[in-house]
Amino acid sequence: MPEGPEIRRAADALAAAVVGQPLTRVWFAFDALKRYEQPLVGRVIEAITPHGKALLTRFDNGLTLYSHNQLYGVWRVATAGRPPASSRSLRVALETERKAILLYSATDIEMWPSDQVRAHPFLQRIGPDALDPSLDAATVAARLRDPRFARRRLGALLLDQAFIAGLGNYLRVEILWEAGLGPQRRPCDLDPAEHVALAEAVLDLPRRSYRTRGKRGAGHLQDTPFRFRAYERGGEDCPRCLAPIEKSMVASRPFYACPRCQR
Numbered sequence: 001m002p003e004g005p006e007i008r009r010a011a012d013a014l015a016a017a018v019v020g021q022p023l024t025r026v027w028f029a030f031d032a033l034k035r036y037e038q039p040l041v042g043r044v045i046e047a048i049t050p051h052g053k054a055l056l057t058r059f060d061n062g063l064t065l066y067s068h069n070q071l072y073g074v075w076r077v078a079t080a081g082r083p084p085a086s087s088r089s090l091r092v093a094l095e096t097e098r099k100a101i102l103l104y105s106a107t108d109i110e111m112w113p114s115d116q117v118r119a120h121p122f123l124q125r126i127g128p129d130a131l132d133p134s135l136d137a138a139t140v141a142a143r144l145r146d147p148r149f150a151r152r153r154l155g156a157l158l159l160d161q162a163f164i165a166g167l168g169n170y171l172r173v174e175i176l177w178e179a180g181l182g183p184q185r186r187p188c189d190l191d192p193a194e195h196v197a198l199a200e201a202v203l204d205l206p207r208r209s210y211r212t213r214g215k216r217g218a219g220h221l222q223d224t225p226f227r228f229r230a231y232e233r234g235g236e237d238c239p240r241c242l243a244p245i246e247k248s249m250v251a252s253r254p255f256y257a258c259p260r261c262q263r
Helices: 004-018 121-125 137-145 171-178 191-210
Strands: 025-030 045-051 054-059 063-070 076-080 090-095 099-104 108-111 244-249 253-257
Touching: 004 045, 004 054, 004 076, 004 099, 004 191, 063 121, 137 191, 171 191, 171 253
Parallel strands: none
Antiparallel strands: 025 090, 045 054, 054 063, 063 108, 076 099, 090 099, 244 253
8 A cells, every 4th residue: 555655746746737727527436426526617626635545635616525545546647538548447537628637446535625624534533644744753752652652562553544644564664774663662661862763763754755765866965865774675684784684574564674773
């Protein structure tokens, strides 16, 4: 399943294709959404933003389309009037004069008033988005001390969207390697320096992945490109101490860590 950085890059591509352009065709597969088709023609998409693994498509008439890809959903950008050949089931088509954005296979799709969409049950359950620029290390550190999370093992906590939204398996591996912490540690057992290192890694790794991963020549002089240091590197030398990276299963997901320098 894509993680926060990949979802935000996908949202960027969708927004670049259609934001600010009047809609010429709107189509929804589900009967509950059919009544919105004609009223949305001629309207403008103002923004497409992720929160965790959900996307919010905001229209200029006070409505927002909530969608969650879950395991099988995928958005595609296409030329208007020329949908790509696909065996997937089309769920949403939002088309402008030049481009269209198409949602396939997803089932979790709803229309909400824009000023109420944050009350959606999924959005209520999840924590702040790791890529939200307003989220800072002090807030992450406070969540680590929160009684809801303080006694959870880090290997499971970092997959819990109620803690920080948008983190997934490769990010939890890299965050714990960066912070030098093993997956069995708990926030309540960390010393102050470890708290700081973990909070900073929770923000730095997703943001660096979003900015630079998979982009040729990405990164400014002060922006280190994102690279896997432990994820899927079982048996290879740890870049920090040269001990072999070990593969295991943590919280039912493949996990990679250095047994020497991740305490």
